[in-house]
Amino acid sequence: NNNERGEDGYLNLIGVICPLNFVRCKLALEKLAKNDLLYVDLDKGEPEDLVISGLRSSGHIVTIISESKTWLKLEIVCKSE
Secondary structure, three states, X not given: OOHHHOOOEEEEOOOOOOOHHHHHHHHXXXXXXXXXXXXXXXXXXXHHHHHHHHHHHOOOEEEEXXXXXXXXXXXXXXXOO
């Protein structure tokens, strides 16, 4: 799993409303291969709850890697086949 292939993705979803932020995450993950990483900046609150629970229920591994008062950064390991 080397990072030189450039397949890891990044989304800035700060200010994006639900459920559009979840839909954008799903679409981005569909373009990645299994075990690729997607990094997402996301507002706290409802977007955080909806996106994290929705992606986890789809089988992806979601980790909060940093956060501020109003937003957080997620690392998502794509588990799509």
